Amino acid sequence: MSELIPALSEAEIAAIDAELSHVPVPAGAAIDALKIVQAHRGWISDESLNAIAKHLGMSAAELDGIATFYTLIFRRPVGEKVILLCNSVTCWMKGCDALQQTITEQLGIGMGETTTDNKYTLLPMTCLGACDKAPVMMVGDDLHEEITAQSLQALFSNAGSGGET
Amino acid sequence: MPVIHIDGQEYEVEAGQNILQACLSLGLDLPYFCWHPAMGSIGACRQCAVVQYLNPEDNRGRIVMGCMTPVMDGAIFSLNGDKASEFRRTIVESLMLNHPHDCPVCAEGGECHLQDMTVMVGHRDRQYRGKKNTHRNQYLGPLIHHEMNRCITCYRCTRFYNDYAGGTDLAAMAAHDHTYFGRHEEGVLQSEFAGNLVEVCPTGVFTDKSLMKGYTRKWDLQSAPSVCTGCAVGCNTLPGERYGKLKRVHNRFNAEVNGYFLCDRGRFGAAFVNSEKSLEYPGLRGEDGRFNALDHHSALMHMVHACHAEEGKNKVAGIGSPRASVEANYLLRLLVGAENFAPGFSDREQPLIELALALQQDSPALIPDIQTIESADAILILGEDLTNTAPRIALALRQSVRNKAYELAAELRLEAWQDAAIRNLAQDQRSPLFIASVADSRLDDIAEDRVALAPDDIARLGFAVAKLIGGENISELEPELQARAQAIATALQNAQRPLIISGTGCGNAAVMQAAAQIAQALCQAHNRAMLALAVPEANSLGQAMLTGPGAQSLAQLSKRAAAGKLDTLIILENDLYRRGPKASIDALLANVANVIVLDTLDNATLSASSLALPAASFAESEGTLVSMEGRAQRYYPVFVPRQERRASWIWLLAVMKESEREEVSELHSFDDITRACASDIPALSGITGAAPDAHFRNAGLKIPRQTHRYSGRTAMRADVSVHEPKQPVDEESPLAFSMEGLNRSQPGSLLPFVWAPGWNSNQSLHKFQSEVGGHLKGGTAGARLLLPATGTSASTATQPDATLAPSAPQQPGQWQMVPRYKIFGSDELSVHSPAIAELVDPGFIEISSDDARALGVNDGEGLVLNKPDNASQGELLTIAVATLEVRLNDSIAVGCAGYSVGLAGTEDIIAADKLVLSKADNWKRHKPQIIGSDGGGSTGGDHV
Numbered sequence A: 001m002s003e004l005i006p007a008l009s010e011a012e013i014a015a016i017d018a019e020l021s022h023v024p025v026p027a028g029a030a031i032d033a034l035k036i037v038q039a040h041r042g043w044i045s046d047e048s049l050n051a052i053a054k055h056l057g058m059s060a061a062e063l064d065g066i067a068t069f070y071t072l073i074f075r076r077p078v079g080e081k082v083i084l085l086c087n088s089v090t091c092w093m094k095g096c097d098a099l100q101q102t103i104t105e106q107l108g109i110g111m112g113e114t115t116t117d118n119k120y121t122l123l124p125m126t127c128l129g130a131c132d133k134a135p136v137m138m139v140g141d142d143l144h145e146e147i148t149a150q151s152l153q154a155l156f157s158n159a160g161s162g163g164e165t
Numbered sequence B: 001m002p003v004i005h006i007d008g009q010e011y012e013v014e015a016g017q018n019i020l021q022a023c024l025s026l027g028l029d030l031p032y033f034c035w036h037p038a039m040g041s042i043g044a045c046r047q048c049a050v051v052q053y054l055n056p057e058d059n060r061g062r063i064v065m066g067c068m069t070p071v072m073d074g075a076i077f078s079l080n081g082d083k084a085s086e087f088r089r090t091i092v093e094s095l096m097l098n099h100p101h102d103c104p105v106c107a108e109g110g111e112c113h114l115q116d117m118t119v120m121v122g123h124r125d126r127q128y129r130g131k132k133n134t135h136r137n138q139y140l141g142p143l144i145h146h147e148m149n150r151c152i153t154c155y156r157c158t159r160f161y162n163d164y165a166g167g168t169d170l171a172a173m174a175a176h177d178h179t180y181f182g183r184h185e186e187g188v189l190q191s192e193f194a195g196n197l198v199e200v201c202p203t204g205v206f207t208d209k210s211l212m213k214g215y216t217r218k219w220d221l222q223s224a225p226s227v228c229t230g231c232a233v234g235c236n237t238l239p240g241e242r243y244g245k246l247k248r249v250h251n252r253f254n255a256e257v258n259g260y261f262l263c264d265r266g267r268f269g270a271a272f273v274n275s276e277k278s279l280e281y282p283g284l285r286g287e288d289g290r291f292n293a294l295d296h297h298s299a300l301m302h303m304v305h306a307c308h309a310e311e312g313k314n315k316v317a318g319i320g321s322p323r324a325s326v327e328a329n330y331l332l333r334l335l336v337g338a339e340n341f342a343p344g345f346s347d348r349e350q351p352l353i354e355l356a357l358a359l360q361q362d363s364p365a366l367i368p369d370i371q372t373i374e375s376a377d378a379i380l381i382l383g384e385d386l387t388n389t390a391p392r393i394a395l396a397l398r399q400s401v402r403n404k405a406y407e408l409a410a411e412l413r414l415e416a417w418q419d420a421a422i423r424n425l426a427q428d429q430r431s432p433l434f435i436a437s438v439a440d441s442r443l444d445d446i447a448e449d450r451v452a453l454a455p456d457d458i459a460r461l462g463f464a465v466a467k468l469i470g471g472e473n474i475s476e477l478e479p480e481l482q483a484r485a486q487a488i489a490t491a492l493q494n495a496q497r498p499l500i501i502s503g504t505g506c507g508n509a510a511v512m513q514a515a516a517q518i519a520q521a522l523c524q525a526h527n528r529a530m531l532a533l534a535v536p537e538a539n540s541l542g543q544a545m546l547t548g549p550g551a552q553s554l555a556q557l558s559k560r561a562a563a564g565k566l567d568t569l570i571i572l573e574n575d576l577y578r579r580g581p582k583a584s585i586d587a588l589l590a591n592v593a594n595v596i597v598l599d600t601l602d603n604a605t606l607s608a609s610s611l612a613l614p615a616a617s618f619a620e621s622e623g624t625l626v627s628m629e630g631r632a633q634r635y636y637p638v639f640v641p642r643q644e645r646r647a648s649w650i651w652l653l654a655v656m657k658e659s660e661r662e663e664v665s666e667l668h669s670f671d672d673i674t675r676a677c678a679s680d681i682p683a684l685s686g687i688t689g690a691a692p693d694a695h696f697r698n699a700g701l702k703i704p705r706q707t708h709r710y711s712g713r714t715a716m717r718a719d720v721s722v723h724e725p726k727q728p729v730d731e732e733s734p735l736a737f738s739m740e741g742l743n744r745s746q747p748g749s750l751l752p753f754v755w756a757p758g759w760n761s762n763q764s765l766h767k768f769q770s771e772v773g774g775h776l777k778g779g780t781a782g783a784r785l786l787l788p789a790t791g792t793s794a795s796t797a798t799q800p801d802a803t804l805a806p807s808a809p810q811q812p813g814q815w816q817m818v819p820r821y822k823i824f825g826s827d828e829l830s831v832h833s834p835a836i837a838e839l840v841d842p843g844f845i846e847i848s849s850d851d852a853r854a855l856g857v858n859d860g861e862g863l864v865l866n867k868p869d870n871a872s873q874g875e876l877l878t879i880a881v882a883t884l885e886v887r888l889n890d891s892i893a894v895g896c897a898g899y900s901v902g903l904a905g906t907e908d909i910i911a912a913d914k915l916v917l918s919k920a921d922n923w924k925r926h927k928p929q930i931i932g933s934d935g936g937g938s939t940g941g942d943h944v
């Protein structure tokens, strides 16, 4: 198999190879490979990117084009939970900007930043498909609907910057 | 031809075009960004919008993209209606949201397609008051500057770099309004064609780094039609000058040769003209061994004296040059006499080039230009590393293999310009390309099969293919090669337009003969086979045409010199130390009393001369060069030579005039020499057709080298004198060193720059074309000197007694030296361009890792190359030829070692030499000599 093992674990390679068996050309498994490595490591480092590219027989630039295209592939380290605050049309009309301000005040992080305790990373998201419940956001895997300053308060009450959840 | 209606007018248009092409061909101004005549349409930028109406009753219409809409008989469009114009205006406005207001400091300014289109759509007032996106720029190497903020996301860069040129290290990153075009990390762009980004990008994202260092706007550049001297392909160029410096080189469109693109050696290598090594004054070696500067007249008199033959006492010989013009070589040959004239090839090279010429002259196959190469639907490359020896042809082959895709598209009735659709359709289905070479190449990724073989084995494979096509049996060949030969023969036979490419690049005559035999065999069975043979230098083929076969070789001249039979040797633009082992060149020069050298840059030969004359470079003189396809092409002075530099032809003509030589009594001008050469040398009789003579006038006017906005003519010399000097007069050509004249519809060989009202960028080219993407209105530049031989009788040149049986195995412990060319480094002159110099590595030797293990060396360590001394009996004595850095390359053919041609340290190695290798003790790994080009260049210097 790949000689580039150090950058990819055996489990990761096995999972990628399983995906590879389903696609006619290796590059077709690019997104899945990125997701697999991200699931193991939380994000895609340059080393991981190079190793995946080599494993799939793609150039690093081509793979990076794919990795950076998707909001949910992280090319920088993120916290344990990623807050995806929707800022698309409906949520914008329903006041997502003010909510972002609240989050920033509570957690001490702006867009694209991670709390010092590495618990949360705040990222924007264009439409979570729950416009009827706007404004919405996701925290980790949970969708939070019709969020308000109060519900944010409750959610992150004992988070504080660097504090315990 | 379909008739379409545009804004109420009827137009006949070419079937198969799209509306954008149709409009531009009709001379109508329709703005566009992402469409490119050589790359087709993807409909990405939405700039070329027009309104299409279903029928005459439809008065609403709908917006369609011109570049994605085929012309159809009776179709009705509006180009200038409010709806279409407003749409296009808002597209530019949206592109401008994030575009910085930095035209004054942008290297694209004044020749920017985005500026032109913005003005064209009438977007003037910026309403957006928000923050603009900003990006981090990347260091992309010494050639190209990156300024991402200016991007309008048209995707032309990645479409050229990846889809067209096969690059892999540039990509579109991220999405929507933060899309980023760059590498995944900083570093030198790896494609040999990266420089085309400068012209392909419609804005100032990718610009010419060298130009930026001493910046001049396009309108202030003085330029003239020129021809690249980087290799034998003969791409047409537009060098631009200001303040006596060559500022940059742009592509000069030639539909049959380079089309829209150049390679980076050609684009960035021409700056050697500005090198500090450039000679400005004649030098005469004094008693003390030093050179004393002379004025041109005294230098001339010294030369006249040295050439004066008194009762056969003074024996004069001349060495010409495959990098000098036909005219200069012709005059030198006239001066010294044909029997005393050596063409200036190395001894190894001379028979190969003579053979390349003979094979092409005799071949019934078509000798293709690049446009024709792109039509090939099955290709065999024998022994030539085209990316490094004839780069533009490698780029063409990437288009040839797409003919399969076009076939598939035709079945679905997709037009050829439907780029995205056709690429999706074909995926990696390609027309077959087979490569047999000494090691890997940059075309391997598109090859159906590639095999690494020693040169003699490449020839045997080739002969076998020829035999198979001729219906003969090849059972002598090893079974493994038989299968390969069979596959190649079948693919070539099944093709409509098979192409065989070879050349002098692997230093083996049989390889070229095999290529010619295949082409001939195909011609006997087929109607249209093509044969292309690469030769090394810009005028190699012209030189072989000038002398004909059997000219004096360097070895023969050396013998005469050693016998004391030469008193004066005139060397024309040729550094002999690149043509043979140092010891033999030293001996040749030492055995001649007067060594007169004419050259542009200082070099070892010039330093060994007794009289040195400064020869004007290609950018300061006129001349004709004959390219590898036998196309005679003319280049013109872009600017007047500095100081005492003169074109070589002027020096040589002046010497003969001063000596009152009868032969030149009727020769007064450059055109006279061209004509005399054409009538004297039958093979060159067509060179007068390369371009019109000096009497040509365009509607009664000369053709200007300066744009109508050329500025500062008084001011630019004001530090010396406030008086504006008279503009130089050009008596030798139809071009003028002036803004006056007419630059329109003249023959393609006389195109000095492209500009049209409203079209300041290079996109204005279409105004000079008969139809967009088509030939120039005034005709294609150059005259073809090689026409396919009639009849298919086997020529002598193609018929060696081809044996297919493997030759005796090589002596164990010896390696056959095979040349490895480098686009940056193997060529003599381009390495004197500072930007190219940064990309040149130290000399190296490539061996497989098995061989390295056996020799006990690793990558980066040193190897001594020893020549077995045949004189010694019994004991193994050797002479060291070179010591080079090891590079591991497992693709190299068994028993072979590749050496970097033209790079420091490889001077004494001769192709096909069998050498003994041994580990070098005390080897210190060379640091590549890199001159930092850029503060951010942390990754730039690291090549090893």
Ligand code: SF4
Residues within 6 Å of the ligand: B150, B151, B152, B153, B154, B155, B156, B157, B158, B181, B200, B201, B202, B203, B205, B206
């Ligand atoms: S960098 Fe230039 S060519 Fe590439 S997308 Fe941007 S504007 Fe177009």
Ligand code: SF4
Residues within 6 Å of the ligand: B228, B229, B230, B231, B232, B233, B234, B235, B258, B262, B263, B264, B265, B266, B267, B390, B391, B392, B393
């Ligand atoms: S391919 Fe040859 S002729 Fe063309 S630009 Fe490159 S070096 Fe010059």
Ligand code: FES
Residues within 6 Å of the ligand: A086, A087, A088, A089, A090, A091, A092, A126, A127, A128, A129, A130, A131, A134, A135, A136
């Ligand atoms: S706009 Fe926020 S969920 Fe759709």
Ligand code: FES
Residues within 6 Å of the ligand: B020, B031, B032, B033, B034, B035, B042, B043, B044, B045, B046, B047, B048, B049, B065, B066, B067, B068
């Ligand atoms: S040129 Fe037609 S959409 Fe870009």
